[in-house]
Amino acid sequence: MKILKFIFAFFIFMNMSALNAQDKNLHTKITKNLRCLICQGQSIYDSDSEFANSVKILIERKIDNGENEKEIYDYLIGKYGEWILYDPKFSKNTYILWLLPVVIFLIGGFVIFRLFIIKKN
């Protein structure tokens, strides 16, 4: 019986630590994708500013309350605008951002094609 109890306790303990690790991973993932608005060039995860620390506490609380990644992002976008996300959504304000690399890549390809391949032939 004692062994059974021990196994039961061990099982619960293992599950709890797995849950905690999952929450921690989610916390890290979210904070790495958030821009620290008062310390340029740093994410919330990297920053130790007052603002970043408060956001970290808030996210921890929201994860504990069972909110998912999207809900937390939506909440913060509502407060600070989409600028707070490092990975902005595709919208009328961000289409240049998303499409420009593709366009530049195509132009680059075209330049190489014109200069080297056509000339060779």
Add this chain to the structure above:
Amino acid sequence: MKVKFFPIFLIIIFVIVFLIFYKGLQNSNIYTPNTLIKKNIPSFEAKTLRTNKKIDSKNLFKENEFYLINIWASWCIPCRDEHDFLIKLSNQKNVKIIGINYKDKNENAKNFLKELKSPYEVVLVDKDGTIAIEWGAYGVPESFLLYNKKIIKKIIGPLNKKSLFEIEKLIK
């Protein structure tokens, strides 16, 4: 004469890229979110500095009244600078100033108000800075003018002559 399109095309691209970056140079580095204007005020619970009583934000604000939410801390130097303007504003009858004490020690906050006089109707305590996030603020000092439970103006940084004048114009 054969026109060389390709170099012209490259130059145009170069000029466009140059113009984009040049325009970017002139933009302000300070990011000011404008998403909060005309939005409903957030709901939160906080303790008061003096009585340590829990207050629900729903019971704090009334319709058809002006409120100025001021986020401050005793350790914040610009908060000292704006304090005179807050005192001036507190003499106006049609606006109530509500302070949110940001990441501060209660004792220091009380001493600050004792020394410089309190312009606040009530001071709420925000120990971990999460209430400031509810307001969409990211530091101290920051102020929000409210009317009909909606944010109508946001002032980032300390109040000054100009912002005080703007507030007075709005609450008339």
